[in-house]
Amino acid sequence: MRIGFIGLGNMGGPMALNVLKAGHTMVVTDLRHELAKPHLAQGATWGDTPKAVAQVSEVVFTSLPGPREVEAVALGAGGILEGAARGTVYVDLSTNSATLIRKIHGVCAERGVDVLDAPVSGGVPGARSGKLAVLVGGDAALYRRVKPVLDSIGDKVTWVGSIGCGTVAKLVHNMVSACSRMAIAEGMTLGVKAGVAPEVLLDALSKGSFGQGRVLKDMIPNTVFPGAFDDVNFALKLLRKDVGLATELGREYHVPMMIAALAEQQLEEALRRGWGDKDSMTFFRLQEERAGVELRTGKRGA
Numbered sequence: 001m002r003i004g005f006i007g008l009g010n011m012g013g014p015m016a017l018n019v020l021k022a023g024h025t026m027v028v029t030d031l032r033h034e035l036a037k038p039h040l041a042q043g044a045t046w047g048d049t050p051k052a053v054a055q056v057s058e059v060v061f062t063s064l065p066g067p068r069e070v071e072a073v074a075l076g077a078g079g080i081l082e083g084a085a086r087g088t089v090y091v092d093l094s095t096n097s098a099t100l101i102r103k104i105h106g107v108c109a110e111r112g113v114d115v116l117d118a119p120v121s122g123g124v125p126g127a128r129s130g131k132l133a134v135l136v137g138g139d140a141a142l143y144r145r146v147k148p149v150l151d152s153i154g155d156k157v158t159w160v161g162s163i164g165c166g167t168v169a170k171l172v173h174n175m176v177s178a179c180s181r182m183a184i185a186e187g188m189t190l191g192v193k194a195g196v197a198p199e200v201l202l203d204a205l206s207k208g209s210f211g212q213g214r215v216l217k218d219m220i221p222n223t224v225f226p227g228a229f230d231d232v233n234f235a236l237k238l239l240r241k242d243v244g245l246a247t248e249l250g251r252e253y254h255v256p257m258m259i260a261a262l263a264e265q266q267l268e269e270a271l272r273r274g275w276g277d278k279d280s281m282t283f284f285r286l287q288e289e290r291a292g293v294e295l296r297t298g299k300r301g302a
């Protein structure tokens with residue numbers, strides 16, 4: 001296939017090299033010409049603008065810092081839409097705004113240009129080794145057509161729904177990752193200040209049910225999805241007791257724990273609802289109420 005690749009930074013550079021290695025012809029561009037050196041050495045050619053890249057490509061990829069750059073490169077002067085013929089496919093690999101990629105999809109559709117959002121996860125090592133998770137949103141038949149190219153940059157390429165859904169999934173992933181890491185920072189500073197060695201504490205965290213990944217692998221699919229809050233594995237009142245003991249320890253050792261304090265208040269509210277003897281995952285219902293959405297699939301398992 002004739003591939004265009006715009007944005008050869010930390011992620012885009014190695015991803016583009018892997019697409020080249022898979023045997024596609026490629027035209028590349030970036031604001032920094034020097035980043036294209038390895039690609040040009042492997043047979044790629046240079047395009048002066050995103051428009052010039054799109055003019056000679058069947059599939060155009062972008063890997064750009066964020067929404068501002070993506071909008072300018074896709075829709076701006078000298079951008080992809082100015083150069084793309086009808087039937088060209090534009091795939092955005094950046095971590096972008098879901099609303100913006102949906103807008104770009106709409107504008108491009110009027111000109112016969114197809115769009116997928118395909119943000120990636122796995123960092124620079126994953127980009128180099130071709131072992132990225134790629135979360136794709138857009139038309140399913142179009143996804144199947146482009147998947148062989150996506151397979152050259154990731155080993156976990158997944159279709160997650162209509163246009164923008166890849167981005168939604170990626171943003172949820174990174175938000176959850178950030179919040180979890182902050183809770184772990186609170187927990188580890190508490191544990192170390194209260195006497196446990198850092199590496200021993202990390203090992204203890206890794207061996208427990210949280211560290212074993214049971215929230216994602218078991219509790220959400222088997223308790224939240226079927227709404228099986230009366231099948232009690234661990235009572236909510238016991239989780240509330242444990243978080244209370246941890247925040248008490250934090251006060252003794254003068255460790256500020258903002259996330260734990262919030263968790264404690266949520267569990268207190270769940271207790272007030274009379275859910276103490278239900279499963280600890282019942283607190284999900286508080287957030288479901290606030291968000292106005294339920295996470296039920298009606299069956300057990302993901």
Ligand code: NAD
Nearest residue numbers: 007008009010011012030031064065069094095120123124
């Ligand atoms: P980067 O800043 O290294 O690369 C972005 C590239 O885009 C740069 O080389 C820049 O010169 C180029 N660029 C900017 N504006 C341009 C324009 N108008 N025309 C042509 N080129 C332009 O960033 P990165 O780390 O490679 O990240 C790229 C995207 O991937 C981001 O959206 C990021 O959030 C996402 N991401 C990054 C990682 C990571 O670990 N670095 C992991 C997953 C996802």
